[in-house]
Amino acid sequence: MRRGALLAIAAAAIAWFVPAAFAAEPAAAHPGARVYAQHCASCHEGGVPKSPHKMFLQLMATDAIHDALTVGVMQAQAAALSAEQRQAVAEYLTGTPLAEARNRPPLARCTGAAAEFDLRDSPAKAGWGMDGDNSRFIPTDVAGLGAADVPRLQLRWAFAFPQAQRVRSQPLVALGAVYVGSQNGTVYALDAATGCVRWEFRASAEVRTGLVMATWPAGEAPGERPLLHFGDLMARVYAVDARTGELVWSVKADDHPNATVTATPALHDGRLYVAVSSLEVSTAADPKYPCCSFRGSILALDAATGATAWKSYTIPEAPREVGRTRVGTPILAPSGAPIWNTPVVDARRGLLYAGTGENYSSPAGPTSDALLAFRLADGALVWARQKTAGDAWNVACMLPDNPNCPVEDGPDYDFGAATIHARLGERSLLLAGQKSGEVFALDLDRGGEPVWRRKVGRGGIQGGVHFGMALGGDRLFVPISDKDMAARVYEQPARPGLYALDALTGRLLWESPANDVCGGRPFCSPGIGQAITTIPGVVFAGHMDGRLRAYAADTGRVLWETDTTREVSAVNGMRARGGSFGGGAGPVVRRGLLLASSGYGIYEHMAGNVLLAYSVGTPAASTAATAGAATPVGTTSSATAPAAAPGSSAAP
Template sequence: MIRKFTNLIVTVIISSLVVFGSTQANAKTSEEENAKAKLAAALTAMAQGSKGEVHPGEILYREHCAACHSKPFYKAPNKLFLSMLSPATLYKAMNEGPMRSQAEAIDAPGRVAIAEFLSGKKLGDAPERLLPPVCDARHRFDKDQPPVSVGWGVDLHHTRFQSEAAGGLSAENVSTLEVKWVFAYPNAYQARSEPVYGGGAIYVGSQDGTVWSLDARTGCLRWTYQATSEVRTGIVISQWDAHDAHVEPTIYFGDVLANVYAVDARNGKLRWKLRADDHPYATLTGTPTIYKERLYVPVSSLEVIAPANPQYECCSFRGALLALDAQSGRQLWKSYTTDKAPEPVGKNSVGATILAPSGAPVWSSPTVDKKRGFVYVATGENYSSPADGGSDALIAYDLKTGEKMWVSQQTRHDAWNVACYTGIPGLSSVSCPEENGFDFDFGSSPILATLENGRQVLVGGQKSGDVVGVDPDNGRTLWKTRVGRGGIQGGVHFGLANQGNSIYVPINDLVYPVDDVRYNYKMLPSPGVYSLNAENGKLLWSAPAPDVCGETPFCDRGVSQAITAIPGAVIAGHLDGRLRIYARKDGSVLWEMNMLREYESVSGEIARGGAFSGGGVLVAHGLLYVNAGYGYNNHIPGNALVVLGVRDSPNTL
């Protein structure tokens, strides 16, 4: 047992040296490198010198887990990344999290054994968690520091554009950005929750379910709140004006088990909590949107993974949008993306019932249109055949009633689930839908762009690589531009950005060998950042991502993270661990930083940068807050929140 545990530790250390050490912008001292080398050598000797039986968890892992987690597989984190988590987190994932379907055939002691094998720790051993210093009275909540954004999209139209007045950054002053302070997320291999600012603090979720309130200037700890499970959504904050004596600031967020939370922003006390959907695979990835005391909550699901088990009755989830009273959590209305509830339509070859229509999840934050009284969402694929008209679509609902006003479907017949994936030998394809679609979700929020002539267009980006502009009055397609090649991890992922007539487009376009056959590509992958004219969709400029990966493991060129615009520029985090800022006028790189390195954090724990994905940067009062690390889908892991500011400027607000 000891041998297996130490082998795993050696693997993590050596891999960390390769991933984080070989490309550091600021080299570590020779003493630090020597210390690491001695530690790795000692552990290697220990592993080689010890003998013991095969860990029972390893046997179960090989039987039930290795097919996906020991090979590159869509949506499955690599075994190395799982080893960075605590046994409690791994055990919870098998009991009530994303792996509960795959773990159904494993009894409780077996799940414990797998968790202990992967983590190298006993389930009852509580890991030491280093915390930042607690804030003193000088850093208490300040009601005279109101929010600089409403949440995910900066504004209700989800332009992801931060003004210089609120953000303090523009193309004119980003060239000397430098690190001011860093926070290390404990027990994490990814950092994807987009932070929000208010009251002199930032609020951000994390992989182990902790929501953190950190002083925006120093990183000292104001409070923490422990959610039931991982918080992937961004944080949204209620709005108030400076000097409002009656302010009761509240933050809202969701977790991977589809719980919605309202928490007092001043002290971390729970105001209310509810489950957004009772489906066992429901989850929340899209950040809620708050408007006029209503919280609009998008519901997605992990049921797309369940059909890997051919006995699973696929599928019964349907995407949804809820309107809740922000004060009490009371549900005001709930509308679905599919017009009909799933019902039996047949059986698969092993006799499991097929249900349809299903799926059409909402992965992104809803967009509010005050002028028309609409709220817009973008949907993903159906999970079973026959597909319906609500998948891969932009949909408008009435803000007050939830009535569906129009649907603009951009890809038809896209019924797909993990059983359709052919990259893993032995994976059952029994439950792959008859249509076997392309998995061309809309993963990013629609942008309601206001053109320089005053006209508006609703813009969406798809995993197909297409960007579409539709009439917000009726959903009629105005233009459609193919920017990327697309694919399972291709096209647009988490978020476009908009400034005036410019639509900034991040393209991921990862290459999977099985995709070449499946998609019959007619173009080369096009990872990078692009700019389109919002009026007609014409390409203004392109900035292909350079290939700087070399031999770095798990490195890719693509841009998966939601991007953010500031006056004259757009900020984009790449999967290669580089944060780049591009000029609005021509796409030239104004500034970049390699974050594949280690940082000393405010808690004293080592923070490691990694790939960028999920939530984008927060820009507030001259500081830029960015999460670095994304071990999901086999990208470079990390656990860092890095705070940047202009050189020689104080890290003050």
């Protein structure tokens, strides 16, 4: 291959996974670079447990780093630094001036009734998967929206996330509020009816997970103060008072410098099950980095206190040195098998299921790209069903001739999408979609014995199936991304779009290939990467071309679509626009309000920073909606469930 082409690929690969870390150090002359080298690097480049890798610091907001040095956990380490040095090192790490980071536009605060939390409004169901089974199916009485209403959906309000190019946190509707996390680490409680801000909470770093809250009987007050749970990029897990935004507890889920929490934790019976992933897959692109020492894990925490009940690794043995690369860097193994999908709890069998990603170093082991069952009581690994063997891969493999690429140079076929527990009459199946584009059904009464498998998409580093399928009755809806990557050549043609399978047999019921409306627009691609959601008769899917589409569940016909890349005025006084839909933040529907998170400025996708709320009836005013004013809401015409207004106190 020509050298120019190789360099272009290398640049694309680096920009894709590692925004600034190893892509040269253009800021080496920056006054903060010296401060960093002398006072921070010894701990923050992988050597010291618990200290987040430099790569994470670079993904933080400048003011958050500055706060850590001045009033937060790094005060002692920064004690010898002058005010100028603290500012310089924070600005050096992020590339953004402190003043700019602090100068956030004032957000519209709720006043009057819009500011009040309705304690009788219990969350409809606990969790990312819309029910305990990760089906992502929302029944009509919760959705308050029927298939007939969908073509009349209109934008009701939009909220622009400050300092954000992507929106990965799935919103939660409860207490008349919409709770959502964001890239700069702020978690918001917004009034569901108008989008004004009730409170803000600042986590250490980006909140990629959705939010979970325990449920209580609808129409009653909760027995205890309602807690919101989520995780952040630094692998910190939080419990925050849902009424005030006050921190109740926070724990670090893993000591590894590259550990992160991407999946929304699962909440069951007073326990929070946290899946731990990492960005070491990217750190490994540095040929001097000893790859790799991270192992995926699941943690069971007491939801009330944060106390650890158990922690169980996806790879039982700890990594050790197994050899050296040709440039003399130690190879550590076994490693990898991260978990970045929400586990599903099977209370009847006393098990919890989750899928793993690839190994980071060679040799690959038996629990990567696998479906694992852990015992709820103590975390013991009960069974493992590997679907792709020999998959050792890391970002070094996307760079020409990088010695840290494992000999396997695997396909990177993680299970990124959450597994679904399908209860189909007598059968209990675990349904799992892989980045390979394949879907698997396992028999839960026979220790995960295979029932059927079906190749739906071509597959690739960004899926295949990427973040989440949905199950409506016995119909499994499979979103396919099949995004092409500059650094990898695929022989088979891409098959982006939405597919429906018979969940019992894997038979293809219909296919709805995605139209390519990108017209060569940079970072635009037609497929579906984001998790999808279904209500009776309809599947909602956000595409990587920025369109939110509603499909007929029985035919795959597009019933409605809207282009979220158009600029809109947000209730918080900023102009906002969406971009690609990506990550785990699938559409949420409650009481006639459809919430969609648009923008995925990472991994070669279109940036955007908006949470969009649609309903049937009154469209949003073109100017900022008045904070605090309870705008009358159009109700839906759904015959099965007359919907109450969003934010109304009539909790279903």
